Amino acid sequence: MYKTEIRGPLVLGDKKFSNVSVDITAPIDRSAPLWWKMAFFIGLLAAAWGAIAMYVTVRYGIGEWNVNTSVGWGWEIINFVWWIGIGHAGTAFSIFLLILRQRWRTSINRAAEAMTVLAVGCAAIYPAIHMGRVWLAFFIFPYPNTRGPLWVNYNSPLFWDFIAISAYLLISASFWYFGMVPDFATIRDKTKSKIKKTIYGFFAFGWTGSSREWLKYEALSFILGGIAAVLVVSVHSIVSTDFAASVIPGWHTTLFPPYFVVGAIFSGFAMVMTLMIIIRKLYKFQDYVTDSHLNAIAKILVFISLIMGTAYATEVFMAWYSGNPYEMFTFFHNRITGQYTYYFWAMVICNAIIPQLFWFKKLRKNLTVAFIISLVINLGMWYERFNIIVTSLTKDYLPSAWTDYHPTWVEVGIYVGTLGMFTMGVLLFFKYIPMIAISEVKGVLKLGNHSPVQKTVY
């Protein structure tokens, strides 16, 4: 039994096992509140705009975007990397803490994993439509074909990316789903509605909670957790090689894989914080998502923010230290100063400076401040990707090929569309799936309640 004497009780309010089942399944039994319906409607409108933008892209081609021969990658790749980054932390959070036996993960992992699956789903849209002719997307599959080279090029990071993201989506989704099976069984056995009993019963896989099932279930979680931990690191490293394996100034650097992995976890943790504060406030789950949980996330964010700051400084230092005039130009004349300087400084301020406010206990504990900072970090991470992609591409080696880049309404529409889809997905998750892992919370219910340290330590 793992005692958590430092953190104190993981669940507050002297809950009994049955309270946990009732509390967490309550939103499923209630009808959706007004704010839920309004948010869903807004999400639907955004998704509709996205659908129109995607239709225009597919119907008329990517000429509808402002990308050109210099800036071949625009908002689409920025948003792709942004979503993939957010999608990283859910699994990272859940799996690293599982492997490290951090039992405080239990209240948060379900929502974090849901966020992962939805965000990776949104991300997967971009490479597909970026191909221009989306109906030919199957060209990327490694099967013997008659289009010239018989097989795909295994040396290409873009191909690695396709493999990695498909695998990541599948593994995150199955890890998430199998985590929910015992909770679906709880709903199946508690609900009085026949329809719910049938539906949740179908998805509960005939779960009974026998010792045989639990033994194999835990083995499965550790197998999936162990291998997915490797995947979390490798997927975003692969995304970074899309850039680092090129010869564009500002991209061609060995710093990229760790820089991208850390950045991804940073944005994802921030999104986890955003979601947990929403869940805690709107569903009144403060006994499950305690101050101690949010405090732990805030501390992790400060730490990662320092790494981000170091990475930004390292990039600039290496540009100067290498003595390479193209690197120097990109960093000193097209990022720190120049046309897109706003994006560079916004990135630094949002990611490296503002999160430092979490050093102050008062601000860490203030949920409004924490909520705003978590949003600021995700904004900053978007600026980071814009900064990396657009500044390097608009002005590279050949001044005659220099250009500007601003998105068209179609590009903005696709981004807004994915935001809308994500919002709708999150809302459906709130309504139909237990937001907190019921069986896992029951497992930690007694933890810390008998410990000598009764006070939550910050």
Next chain:
Amino acid sequence: MQKHSIIGVFDDEDQLVQALHSLKEHKVRVEEVYTPYPVHPVFGILDRKTSFTWWAFLYGLMAVIGVLSFLYYTAVIDWPLNFGGKPTNAFPSFIVITIILTILSITILSLFTFSVIAGVYPGKPARMPDIRATDDKFIVMIDPENAGKPIQEVNQVLTSNGASEVYEKESELSN
């Protein structure tokens, strides 16, 4: 199959574990234990073991060999192509795909293995002695024919260890 069983209901993990120890001392054979969350001492007392992780390792091993052979066959033997002067057997750049596809294979095969060995699949009807096991009760199920002790003694051991209910039940059970 109709089955007659003795059901002991506990409210608490500690009482359950204590009762299982006591049943073991009395040499009563416990058929199965149902809990709302995994209770680790139960696996030890009931001597439940699984070689699942070894299977996963084996899948990984097979996948590594399989993927590397596939890449070697397609890129070197079947249709060698010159990509920027790199050797056709570009082993370092095969590593990435090998890792990812190995992980993918382990995942898919492990999910199927789990479904088979734990006997769970979509739409399977749940057959359990007491549905409160997924909520807040810890259920011990004993088959009186295989228990090795008379029913009264089993009941007595369960009750004296804090079982909140002990009852007998005819039920349809799959395992």
